[in-house]
Amino acid sequence: MIGHELGGRYQVIERIGGGGMALVYRAHDILLNRNVAIKVLRNQFVHDEEFIRRFRREAQSAASLSHPNVVSIYDVGQEDDIHYIVMEYVEGKNLNEIIKERAPLQVDEAVRIASQICDALDHAHHSQIIHRDIKPHNILIGRNGRVKVTDFGIARAVTSTTITQTGSVVGSVHYFSPEHAKGVAAGEKSDLYSLGIVLYQMLTGALPFLGESPISVALKHLQEEFEEPRQLNPLIPQSVENVILRSMRKNPEERYHSAKEMLQDLETCLLPERRSEAKADFHDDDDIDKTRIIPAIKPVQRGFEGRGEEGLTRRQMEPESAPPPKRKWSKPALWAGIALAVVLILGVLVWYFTNKLSVPEVAVPNLINKNIEEARTMLDEVGLSIEEPVTAVYNPNYGENVVYEQSKSPDTMVKKGTHIALTVSTAKVLTAMPGYSGQKYADVEKALVALGIDQSRITPDERYSEEFAEGQVIGTEPAEGSEFDPETQSVTVFVSLGNESVAVPDLTGKTEAQAKKALEDLGLVLEEVQQDSSFNIDAGKVIKQWPYEEGESAQRGEKFTITLSTGFPPEAINYTFRVPVTPTSEGTKTEIRIVYSDARKDGEQQEWGIRTIAKGQYLPVDLVLAPNKDGAITVYVNGEYVEAYEVRFSDAKNGTVDEPQLPVAETPAPTPTPEPTPPDPTIEPEILPPSDDGGEAVDGEQTGFILNDKNSQASNGNGNGNGKGNKNKDKH
Template identity: 60%
Template structure:
């Protein structure tokens, strides 16, 4: 097994223990990345249905418990002929190893360990589970001191009526309770008796009952008293000895009534006021006196002899009288002899009749368990055994329908022909009804299904979008009221993820028809369409969307409203700005780039008009849209260098008073005196009613005296801009 990967996820590392029924390995859970302990049924038992049932029962018993002092069960599986249980791995030792290594243990440590075992038993008993095999070998002590109870291999429900399996008593004989040894009903108090022995062994390093054979030890549990713990170890406080004495009483009614009661005693026994309490006393039962009773047969024989003697004495007296009177001695003896012979012959005849007519032959009861009902009935009828009517028919786990799972008289019992036997026949497993779990949370639905014995691993979640709150069950398979087998059913619960969400698409600048199509495509609803004028967007284009902006989170089915442009507002003014440009040097190429912004750029972003290469002076037309509160700006670059900025106001354009623009010079010369330029006010400061003045060079302008004449290399002057009303 070492190195084997069990179940596709458990890599066996090493063997760490084992018992009569199973071997225990340390393994690594590849899926969850943790170490686990795996108990594997021994190979010699893989074909034994009884051992397999016990093995499965261990997992079922322990898995139903959830307590810090009980080893947790993680998984149960079968791979081929390998039956295994995956459980919590405890780093540490079992109590038996600790006792062998350093017993007797300190009183405080022993009481602490016993209290944790008792706490685990209290939890198990509350869940109707009796362990039935409490012993140091089944108590694990972690490195942190935590006590863990394990090995529920022979645990049974409280309603069990026997502790025997296939003719043998289960459990460990040194830790048996008296009722356990007798094979009668065992309950919670049997576990407490075994715990008392464990506490006794921890404190004294010995067992209370020892013998040469298991039978002799079992008889001592039934008949003999054990040595007081303090007689073996005087360091044991009287309060602790009292707990051992009470838990190990042969009469269950004199023991603790529950594990909780014993736990309370363990929690307080080391308090200063209790350590030296008086020794516990128990009422002694009156011994039955043995009386010599005369044997019934002997009494009857003596009475018959007396009556016969008296009768014959009386007859002799009569014969003597007759003999005296008639002198016929031979008559009466002859009569009695004849009568005796007749009686003897009659008795012989009766004996012969009884032997031949009334004596019923004896038969041995066969084992008909696991046989089909009709075969079992035929076999018993052939032997002359009468089948009690009606046959008991109930569901029995591990038995198929129509198969005998029990019989009132056990195999090997000798009975008279004609005796009655009761048969118990299995039926099909009753199917449960699937409850309605829609509207519940997944956790609530799972809890309800697990209560109906549905395996947790067989309940799966299928997330789906819906209008229901997230986490709500909106569908189930099988449907409510359907019949199902709890052991095999696969339940699929459809759980709401809430409404489906996605990023809102950007509808702005789309045409109306395209925007409506996009809204429908993503599963939204069109709340309405509203028209509005816009400088930025041409007629027919979407100007904005409400209430969800682009890239905001939106759910399917939500409503969206769009606004569509009707074109520029009435006050908008279309204006063509004629911009003269010239190369740096006439006849040589210069690259001219123009940017602009107008009422259509409400965010101040500049638009690219274009780039041109010129060799001579030219005029480029820039089409602008002006608004009362938004001036247009044209920016000129020459050979990649910023050249100038031109502002066109709405008022100037409307009044036809936009200033004329100079033709760019090759190398503009800054003015040398105020006489060279006529300074005019900024157009923004001019009253619209006034005549707009222009910044222009003087008609008498000449090149400065200290500068060479550059008239041959470039042009200068005024270019009047065209105006549109």
Template identity: 65%
Template sequence: MIGHELGGRYQIIERIGGGGMALVYKAQDLLLNRYVAIKVLRQQFVNDEEFIRRFRREAQSAASLSHPNVVSIYDVGQEEDTHYIIMEYVEGQNLNEIIKERAPLQVDEAVRIASQICDALDHAHHNQIIHRDIKPHNILIGRGGRVKVTDFGIARAVTSATITQTGSVVGSVHYFSPEHAKGVATGEKSDLYSLGIVLYQMLTGKLPFLGESPISVALKHLQEEFEEPRLVNPMIPQSVENIILKSMRKNPNERYQSAKEMLLDLETCLLPERRMEPKLEFGQHDEDSTRIMPAIKPQQSIAGGVRRTREESKADEPAPETKQRKKSTKPLVWAGISILVILILLGMAWYFNKQLEVADVQMPKLIGLQEDEARAKLTELGLAVGQVTEKYNEKYDPGIVYEQSKIEGTEVKQGALIDLTVSTKKPLVKMPDLSELSLEEGKQKLLALGVKDGSITSSEEFSDADAGTVIKQDPGANTDIDPEMVSVHLTISKGKETVSMPDLTGLDEKAAASKLEDLGLTLIRKEESSFTVEKGKVIEQWPYEPGDTVERGAEVTLTFSSGYPADAINYSFGVPVAPAEPDKNSKIRIVFTDARGENQEWGTKTINTEQTFSVDLMLAPNKDGSVTVYRDDQIFATYPVSYIDAKQGTVPVPELPTTSDPEVDNPDPSDSEDPGVTGVTGNNGGEGNSQKENKGKKNN
């Protein structure tokens, strides 16, 4: 079966279980793109027509159950001689595996599981469905701890033929109720007895009845008492033991009267006020527990009947002395017996003849009636409901009969089976997951599902996903939808949003960080010293220049000024100045160069006396300074200031240039060739000579 495509729709993946009647496989539903479990009838039962008919009917009954603790039945089908049921796939373990791994379970966990099983049984019993095979193997525990009861109704499909073929009753004898073991009719209370055994096993790790053969176990259910659970596991509260004791009474009348009653007990048994409640005492022993049952063997009842008849004959045989007296009456007795037998035979012939005469009835119109109404009408006429098929029909509301196996007005025999076809709710499909598909691919997938083209709309928004792919969908993936009625909206990615990079140089850190945050960009901070940029402000931005296009979320590295380097010196240099002529105004302009830059303006002053101005210089190991003085827009003097001299305190004290010949208007041309003079202008050449002398003093 592995790899086989069943029904043109279900791809068999692997075998996940099996029992006496069927094998269970995990499969992929190719139409709805989901996993399902498929139960396939074993080959030895495919020729039992009665079994197959009841098998389908019971599967249809189980499909009518809709409860969170019941495994859902999706479909029933046949492919050649393969009969199968499609059901919900539950990812997890069955309770039998959990009991084997870690029994005894914690009391609260066992009670929680039993409560969910009981809730499922209550729902089933209200729908006139008896499980008849409650055992840990049929209890599935999903990943989230959700309990799912499976195999509803399958045990009811057993016939006398299948029992004979297999040599045993279908189901597990360890979980049989006494009435089940007897072979009499079982009902709701039989399911509750089995649930009591399951709770017993969860809390003790053992079964209440064990034996060398199924027959011996069945007899123990009928005759023997089980070891009380608190003797096996003293951690069980008395309130919980009471539930087990009551559910496992051999007399059904002493058990819970309904699953609802047992569920209410389970829901309250762990309350503090109930844990140490008194032990349940029953007025008398189960009448079934003291009854001695003979070993159950084929044909036992017939042989026993014959044997009892012979023993009774011997017991009634008259004593020897009375035999002679009765000989004379024997002919009359035999004549009477003969007449009686003839009368009985005539009566039986008349009776069976009457029974064989089945009345005809006219087939009523059932189409358009509710299913319950149709059933009642058939019952009223002495007809029986055969197979009920549920199938969607757009012309009829759910629950309405729209086909009947016998045409209205035809004559049918009383007791005939009438098959009905009933409309169901329109089948819904699961919304596919369209994420990461292109808009066109998403549309094609929806159209293939039956969604109308005009019902599909789309919009765009920025995202981290690839441009042109689906990032949102409404309805969401796996939502149940009606393809013909649903409206679908798809949101398509426009790719990552971009912004224009601003100029952040010169901003302080708070202002720069705020701008980047507003643009959705990430700040990476660096720091370095600077002579030109104030401490705490941006020196440089990288790798994006102002005006560059940047994706939101990108990282931007900003270098902030930490101020002047540690080895820089702030040196105050005193600059002497004097007017061109005493007591007459002269305009003095000072320009300086230091580590902060070239030809920086200090300022302009008007003087008419000798003065000394202070110029602050920032000096560094590779950045010496200089001060140039302009008087009346002519260079008056230039003073170099060495970093080393400033650091060592050996900077020469500057002196005013002197003039020796006021008649000379121009400096001596030879002065410009003297490398010791940076530059002096004066009224005559004598002034230049004086500057040479000053230079020599500065270098001393």
């Protein structure tokens, strides 16, 4: 079954239990991605149509129950000869395991468990479903302490033809109610009787009735009184003992009328005012099934009773009285009838159990060196079964899940239905890797050696970590919780170097995308983007970065804020100032160098460029001006300072900038011989590339000059270049 996929959706993982009628597996529901428990009918019952019909009907009835203390039924199905019930998977232990581990339980814990069982029974009884097999094996306790009752309806599916084979009567006889032992219909009060035994066992660690055979135990349920729980455990309050005494009355009429009534008693029995209440008193004379001592019936003498010396007895001397009425003999006759009825009932019970439990004998097969599933099949074929749970102990001489010991020797004759205890070998016991995160490497190394790992197989691996300080262990390989063999496994211990530091790059002038990538490449994070105007940085590029500047060290993961430029502030204006320049003499190549400063680059001087001219002209210089940020232009001729101009923001804004006129270049005196060759008008002055801000020539001319011939010289010009020209009202 393991690895099989039932119904196209339930992947069987492992076997987790079983009984006389069915095996239980843990499986994974592929469709709903959850673990489930699957109960599979044993092979010997798959051809019993009556059993299968009742099995399915009762399982479907149980599926109608919806209660937090009832194991939910999810699905009922059949695949070939496999009949199965899919139910809720509960992680935890059954109550029988808990009782074996630590009985007697604390009184409050036992009452809490019994209350939850009783609540589940009350819900089931309202749906006309009788459990009929309440016992610790069918009570699951989850890891959260929640009680879950399972196997609703399964006991009800047992027929007279299968009761012996399944062994369910034998397995559950210690929890039988008297009416169940008689073979009569077991109702709701039968479940309450069984619950009383479960509570008895939790508080005392013992069963109320024990015997050499199932028949003797069943007869004790009918005839004998059990040892009161307080005699076994004096710590049990009288109020709690009263609950047990009432629920375990042999006469159903003297028990609780319903599970709800018993639940109410359980919920209040530990109240201070009830703990020392009087012991419950019941009228045993009304129980006709109680074993009694019946006096023998003496023969009645008629005539003389004896003679004295006088010859006559008093009876002879007295007149003979009328015979006593027959009704005086009715009580002995009643007792005789009761005794006869009891004898007949006991005889019927002995005959019933003798016939039902009389089964043929079979030879135990040899299961040594067989896989557990193969051994299970071999036992099923001869009518035997494996005692659950199977003992699993590692044996180096046998493979995993291979049988190496069985409780009954091969060829031993045993009765059909006998449980054979098997011991199988497990895989080599592995060690779970402990968690060492946050500890020092030296301490972890010692701990690993103590686990049996040779020091030569322990390797440190240093790496940066944002979570762990330098020198602390980050983790191991194999990882925490992983199983490994200390005798062969090599272990890598990851040790932290602390958080890695990186040198912060200069983000100034980068776009947002470029800045983000530069940070991410170093393990840094761009968290926030702000905006501000700038005279120095183009719009859309980084003006400044925070909290670290270029070249500073930052830990990986640090978060940064950058400020992007929105361009010049709205109050800034652009202004083109035309600088008049002339050669040293007309036609002579002269080097002109212009340096300027404005609102950009915090007012620092910037090179506009160098031009070589042979004629007078205007050179345009583009300025950016702002309040309190005026412009200044300095002109150098052949490397020597010649002139400086100041352009105020207020004048540029109002259009009142005074622009000088082009000075008249000096004409050299003629020489007698030889006559100088006139300058070639086709020779253009050397033009150097414009500055970064550049400017276009006036009126679109690349050289940007205006010629002043002899006939068109300005009337108000002068030779020193300080003459005032017309105000340039164009704003660029």
